[in-house]
Amino acid sequence: xxxxxxxxxxxxxxxxxxxxxxxxxxxxxxxxxxxxxxxxxxxxxxxxxxxxxxxxxxxxxxxxxxxxxxxxxxxxxxxxxxxxxxxxxxxxxxxxxxxxxxxxxxxxxxxxxxxxxxxxxxxxxxxxxxxxxxxxxxxxxxxxxxxxxxxxxxxx
Amino acid sequence: xxxxxxxxxxxxxxxxxxxxxxxxxxxxxxxxxxxxxxxxxxxxxxxxxxxxxxxxxxxxxxxxxxxxxxxxxxxxxxxxxxxxxxxxxxxxxxxxxxxxxxxxxxxxxxxxxxxxxxxxxxxxxxxxxxxxxxxxxxxxxxxxxxxxxxxxxxxx
Numbered sequence: 001x002x003x004x005x006x007x008x009x010x011x012x013x014x015x016x017x018x019x020x021x022x023x024x025x026x027x028x029x030x031x032x033x034x035x036x037x038x039x040x041x042x043x044x045x046x047x048x049x050x051x052x053x054x055x056x057x058x059x060x061x062x063x064x065x066x067x068x069x070x071x072x073x074x075x076x077x078x079x080x081x082x083x084x085x086x087x088x089x090x091x092x093x094x095x096x097x098x099x100x101x102x103x104x105x106x107x108x109x110x111x112x113x114x115x116x117x118x119x120x121x122x123x124x125x126x127x128x129x130x131x132x133x134x135x136x137x138x139x140x141x142x143x144x145x146x147x148x149x150x151x152x153x154x155x156x
Numbered sequence: 157x158x159x160x161x162x163x164x165x166x167x168x169x170x171x172x173x174x175x176x177x178x179x180x181x182x183x184x185x186x187x188x189x190x191x192x193x194x195x196x197x198x199x200x201x202x203x204x205x206x207x208x209x210x211x212x213x214x215x216x217x218x219x220x221x222x223x224x225x226x227x228x229x230x231x232x233x234x235x236x237x238x239x240x241x242x243x244x245x246x247x248x249x250x251x252x253x254x255x256x257x258x259x260x261x262x263x264x265x266x267x268x269x270x271x272x273x274x275x276x277x278x279x280x281x282x283x284x285x286x287x288x289x290x291x292x293x294x295x296x297x298x299x300x301x302x303x304x305x306x307x308x309x310x311x312x
Contacts (some may be wrong), residue, residue: 075231
């Protein structure tokens with residue numbers, strides 16, 4: 001389900017068969033939990049937490065490239081990404097944050113916000129399927145609550 | 157020169173010893189050529205073109221995380237990133253664009269805009285030092301001119 005299958009890819013690009021559009025609003029989907037809803041985006045916590053604090057900010061409406069967004073929509077989306085980054089900095093105390101919009105597997109604008117820690121290799125590339133670290137339901141809820149609390153706090 | 161050397165890292169973070177601040181304005185520095193200057197950013201073409209069209213959009217002033225930017229600065233920066241993406245789409249005809257802000261080696265806000273082509277592996281992680289592909293001066297100039305032309309065209 002990538003550009004290697006041009007017919008399916010085209011349907012993902014134009015939004016007629018976009019997996020993200022189907023399930024980013026759900027409290028829980030196959031890959032992640034909903035953390036917070038912003039005007040332009042939904043914040044989600046991936047179940048795979050091999051990088052502690054890895055969070056995804058997904059645009060609510062379907063678009064595949066940044067230049068498709070209206071100026072105020074683009075501004076709002078990245079304001080929301082920045083708020084998430086600030087919340088992750090407070091909750092997880094990383095040494096640096098990384099921000100990546102790929103869309104190679106699902107071309108729906110979403111930004112991975114990835115905390116990098118002192119013990120991490122700064123040269124290691126971001127590879128989402130490098131390892132799988134699943135947590136208990138309580139651990140997910142605790143992380144979600146902490147991130148959400150910071151987002152609410154910073155909003156006011 | 158990463159977070160593995162906390163003293164130097166701190167000086168890069170606070171901007172007192174930031175390599176980017178020293179040379180992102182130059183027409184040519186060790187790693188790249190200047191393509192275009194926007195109100196908030198400088199667009200640069202890395203000499204290493206192992207991904208054809210790889211371009212970097214660097215914030216003019218020093219900042220390390222997105223939440224340090226003022227709302228209008230953040231909006232302006234990503235408007236400029238989006239304009240670069242649109243130009244790269246026109247010039248190089250990629251199947252998808254990737255946008256990554258890392259800063260693990262130099263914590264000065266800069267966004268890599270990376271074209272992905274039909275022949276590329278969608279699962280391959282972004283690894284800037286994976287290979288080194290250097291071009292001739294004429295080839296660099298031709299790419300720079302094409303990108304610049306699109307940026308000027310789209311601005312008006």
